[in-house]
Amino acid sequence: MMTSKNDKYIGRYKINAFLGSGTMGRIYRVTIPVLEKTAALKLFTPSRALIEKVGLTCLREQFIHEAAVIANIRHPNVVGIWSLEERANELFYLMEYYCRxxxxxxxxxxxxxxxxxxxxxxxxxxxxxxxxxxxxxxxxxxxxxxxxxxxxxxxxxxxxxxxxxxxxxxxxxxxxxxxxxxxxxxxxxxxxxxxxxxxxxxxxxxxxxxxxxxxxxxxxxxxxxxxxxxxxxxxxxxxxxxxxxxxxxxxxxxxxxxxxxxxxxxxxxxxxxxxxxxxxGECFAPDEIFQEKKTAPRIKPTLPIRSESSRILAKDAGKVFNLDDLNQPLVFVENAFQKISDTTVIDHATNLVWQQSGSRYPMMWDQAQRYIQLLSESGFGGRQNWRMPTINEILSLVNPKHDDDFCMEHVFSPDQKWLWSSDTRSKRAVWTVDAQMGFVNCSDLFDYNFVKGVCSVK
Incomplete structure (x- = not known):
């Protein structure tokens, strides 16, 4: 039932990544042929110890039962099962894929x-x-x-x-x-x-x-x-x-x-x-909000903020990105934003020009790179030097409203929640920022995130 490390396919589905293990199976992100659609595949792979305890036949019946339980449940808050298949002695089912x-x-x-x-x-x-x-x-x-x-x-x-x-x-x-x-x-x-x-x-x-x-x-x-x-x-x-x-x-x-x-x-x-x-009933007046926000640890950044993309290993990320144990920033930038137009914002504190919004929809890594390239080619906002920001640059936009509530300042669109950076962790993994939760994460190249262009002021 197990697939060898060298196998690239399960049945006719191309393996893109191993996602984790469930109760009785291993879960992969795969590509559906012809459609080139991403899906999650759960392969029946019980451990030897589990087989010895329960028996392979019973476990197999339970696995089929698991798929059957939810196959006919149609609800927006329950994952959808697309098919149950068995090929070359491999039993698996295909379902919707979500990256977080x-x-x-x-x-x-x-x-x-x-x-x-x-x-x-x-x-x-x-x-x-x-x-x-x-x-x-x-x-x-x-x-x-x-x-x-x-x-x-x-x-x-x-x-x-x-x-x-x-x-x-x-x-x-x-x-x-x-x-x-x-x-x-x-x-x-x-x-x-x-x-x-x-x-x-x-x-x-x-x-x-x-x-x-x-x-x-x-x-x-x-x-x-x-x-x-x-x-x-x-x-x-x-x-x-x-x-x-x-x-x-x-x-x-x-x-x-x-x-x-x-x-x-x-x-x-x-x-x-x-x-x-x-x-x-506890709303603050504008000056009180200003005073409250000032209590957060903020600094005037040492310019320039790192703008060259790098491969940052997981063991070095906390130091390079200046993060705490929960991957949230230890300090926050004291920004000085000014809207240049309806589409661009400059932060005089960092000498960076940003898209006010960013991509309208989340996209995979290669699509995000193409999106940034098109910004420069089209002269978006009157500029042709757009690039994908580093993690340190994205974090310069994130500030806490409370200790459990982060956001980008109101001059930016709130729609872009999860942002790609130009920093990679490996050949298949890229560092990202959750702007609403205020932490650094890592995504696979095939995951979906938004992207926001940045330019350095010359």
Whole structure:
């Protein structure tokens, strides 16, 4: 069932990259022939230890079951399965491909108990609303996911959430193919207490508990302990309404939680409205905003900022880009922006001219390079020396509004959330910046990001 390291294809699909491992399979990014369309492919590759525990036949049936569970679920927040195929003794299914997930967004690592990047409350509610809506659809079909966690929440280019990895899912009341005592069901940090004790008997409230832990994680940067701290103790932007909602969602006993995904969705909507109204009541006058922003660590940059693209190894990135442990900037530039036209902005602090917006749509690396080339060829903004910015140049635009809320200044379009840089990490990987979360990441050449042109003032 395994593909050798030298193989370039699985069936008729060309392998572009290995993405990771699921419960019973390895996941690849592949290209569909003729169409040249990118897709994700999950190949049935159980470990030898798993085969010895459960048996190959049972695992194979479970893999087919996994694809069948979601093949006929049509919902914007559930990943789409396109086909289940078997060729040359390789069993796999093809599905939609997305290049980022919530785990990457918050900076969760294999050491999940370490602090993660916080997400603004508005954005966290935006993501959780979609997760719960996806669970509404699954639970309506009597499907319990049983492994809701950040790395199983993909994020499309538009910000739409997609629930993935149904390897541990089950229909309510059905008998599982493998014995529960043979496998750990779920991820300990996100699994409900009853799921750890008796995974075969859990109902939809276990999924809702996991969704609540995700929200706790997003807004506090921490996982809840056995006796969790009030979220507002870890994030001063939160209030009692937030505390009540989250602590109800992650109540140890299922009877004390939201009983259905619909009830949790209604509670989330009410909490979100209350939070927004409370924050509006705390709005600052313009001079107060100016004073608040000045409290962030800002510097006048030493000119010029590095503009030559380089290959920066992962071990050197923190030093070269001046980042903290969560890949966020240690200091921020004290900008001096001026709009030159409707399409260009100059920062007198860095002597850089920028596109006010950038590419209208996210694109792959080679497309982004062509986009920049066309800017120069067309004399965009009256200039012919456009180039792709380095990570250090992009970071000069990013500033914090709060410790969990970053953005580019208001003179720039907010649409370009994820930006390519000219700095590479390897032959297949390029450094990128998430402008809304304020951190440096890495993307494959075939991933999709926006691009924003820059020029140095001569």
């Amino acid at each position: 997930n919530l785990g990457q967004l918050i900076g969760e690592s294999y050491w999940a108990d370490r602090p993660s990047r916080k997400v603004s409350v508005d954005k966290a509610c935006h993501y959780l609303t979609q997760i719960v809506e996806g669970l509404c659809r699954l639970h309506e079909a009597d499907i319990i996911h049983r492994d809701i966690k950040p790395f199983n929440i993909m994020i499309a280019d538009t910000g739409t959430v997609k629930i993935v990895d149904f390897g541990l899912s089950k229909r309510r009341g059905e008998k599982q193919f493998f014995c529960a005592e043979k496998l750990t069901i779920g991820t300990p940090f996100y699994s409900a207490p009853e799921q750890i004790d008796s995974p075969e008997t859990v109902d939809q409230r276990a999924d809702l508990y996991s969704a609540g832990v995700i929200l706790y994680r997003m807004v506090t940067g921490h996982l809840p302990d056995k006796n969790p701290a009030q979220p507002s103790e870890l994030n001063p932007q939160l209030d009692g309404n937030c505390d009540r909602f989250i602590l109800k969602a992650i109540a140890p006993h299922p009877d004390d939680r939201f009983q259905t995904a619909e009830a949790m969705s209604d509670g989330l909507k009410a909490f979100s409205v209350q939070y927004k109204n409370a924050r509006q």
